Amino acid sequence: MIKQIPGGVYPTMITPFTEDNKIDYNAVEQLINWYSGKVDGIFAVCQSSEMFFLDFNERLELMRFIREKAPKDIAVIASGHVAEKLDDQIEEAKAFIDTGIDAYVFISNRFANADESDDVFLKNVDYVVSRIPEIALGIYECPYPYKRLMTPETLGKLAQGGQFTFLKDTCCDDAIIKEKIKAVEGTPMKIFNANSATLLKTLRDGASGFSGVMANFHPEIYSWLCKNFDKDPEKAEIVQNFLGFASLTERQIYPVNAKYYLSLEGLDITTVTRSKDYNMTKGERYEIQQLRESTNTFKSFMDIK
Numbered sequence: 212m213i214k215q216i217p218g219g220v221y222p223t224m225i226t227p228f229t230e231d232n233k234i235d236y237n238a239v240e241q242l243i244n245w246y247s248g249k250v251d252g253i254f255a256v257c258q259s260s261e262m263f264f265l266d267f268n269e270r271l272e273l274m275r276f277i278r279e280k281a282p283k284d285i286a287v288i289a290s291g292h293v294a295e296k297l298d299d300q301i302e303e304a305k306a307f308i309d310t311g312i313d314a315y316v317f318i319s320n321r322f323a324n325a326d327e328s329d330d331v332f333l334k335n336v337d338y339v340v341s342r343i344p345e346i347a348l349g350i351y352e353c354p355y356p357y358k359r360l361m362t363p364e365t366l367g368k369l370a371q372g373g374q375f376t377f378l379k380d381t382c383c384d385d386a387i388i389k390e391k392i393k394a395v396e397g398t399p400m401k402i403f404n405a406n407s408a409t410l411l412k413t414l415r416d417g418a419s420g421f422s423g424v425m426a427n428f429h430p431e432i433y434s435w436l437c438k439n440f441d442k443d444p445e446k447a448e449i450v451q452n453f454l455g456f457a458s459l460t461e462r463q464i465y466p467v468n469a470k471y472y473l474s475l476e477g478l479d480i481t482t483v484t485r486s487k488d489y490n491m492t493k494g495e496r497y498e499i500q501q502l503r504e505s506t507n508t509f510k511s512f513m514d515i516k
Contacts, residue, residue, distance in 0.1 A: 218419035219251025222426030223259035252286035264485035316349035349377030367394035407458035
């Protein structure tokens with residue numbers, strides 16, 4: 212029986228590191244607790260988690276820890292899908308699925324090269340899926356090492372099998388997302404938008420929620436929008452305008468800025484990353500401080516808990 216994941220907000224979970232560049236499990240647990248009550252699920256061991264900079268054992272240990280520490284009311288989906296050879300992908304997927312995660316998320320660019328067709332993609336997906344345990348599956352249009360977007364037609368073919376239940380969409384185009392939503396009608400597939408600026412439009416078209424980097428800054432505002440966009444449409448427009456503008460923060464150096472923001476929230480977390488060798492300038496730190504103050508003011512003014 213394939214488990215259905217709930218709609219809502221799924222932050223792309225970052226990985227805290229110690230000053231000597233090891234996974235900081237104390238901070239990981241604090242982050243899980245910070246998410247609790249604000250989100251519906253966690254997308255762990257993804258690009259925001261710097262999964263391409265974690266070795267296999269680190270990815271596996273991190274998945275186990277998150278699954279163990281996450282509250283029961285929060286779904287845990289995870290990827291870690293970085294291997295290039297299909298047989299290696301199968302063995303890694305088996306190990307990751309064995310941690311007890313609710314859904315395993317494939318990276319779309321791992322199944323075909325940029326110059327290969329969707330027929331190759333679908334053939335390789337079938338090869339891998341037929342050789343791993345039955346579990347809810349997802350697809351993530353990860354930008355690295357190249358972005359392979361799902362066409363509505365290809366996504367519809369994946370969804371028809373009933374095992375794929377999650378798409379993290381990164382096309383940033385609400386018209387295309389609307390086509391994808393239509394293509395998976397009548398299947399268990401849920402589409403989660405990663406783009407803040409188009410979120411409200413896609414929710415109105417039938418998207419199931421948000422899964423993006425900005426849920427590491429103010430997930431409770433995203434949660435309000437996902438739950439109330441149709442109940443209070445005028446307020447939803449105001450919330451959308453705030454979220455879209457605030458998402459310019461993504462153009463700063465991420466995930467360094469997210470880790471700094473979380474430190475302002477009281478987490479014992481460093482800004483050490485493996486994917487970026489970067490120290491924030493004083494001006495950049497002021498920008499994040501002001502984002503946090505603006506977030507708190509906006510939540511208070513809009514009565515968002």
